[in-house]
């Protein structure tokens with residue numbers, strides 16, 4: 001059993017999490033590295049608290065108390081317009097202060113968002129292929145099913 005926490009971008013704080021929960025069930029997106037045979041429990045779900053991300057200081061502590069070993073920064077941080085400028089800070093902070101692993105991404109990037117970002121210069125400057133490798137390496141057929 002693997003226990004995870006999910007932190008979403010506060011710009012989408014009313015999101016019901018449908019794509020994230022579906023992706024975990026289907027083991028796609030950033031959940032693709034968990035085998036289907038492995039039970040994965042979501043022990044915490046919250047948002048960053050709004051720019052510049054004040055909740056990042058606190059919510060990982062609650063998730064850790066509930067047994068979280070891995071924190072997922074949701075795909076919305078990667079594909080929002082613009083992408084969150086603080087992803088690397090959040091990752092370093094959570095890993096250093098709480099000793100938890102951080103994975104950037106949850107559900108697959110919807111293909112239509114990827115195509116829009118490809119037309120924007122800052123996407124290429126943000127080094128997303130390295131930051132969110134699980135999402136960017138995913139086949140297009142899967143991304144299209146999340147449009």
Ligand code: SF4
Nearest residue numbers: 009010048051052084
């Ligand atoms: S862009 Fe980043 S800091 Fe701003 S609300 Fe979204 S996740 Fe939080």
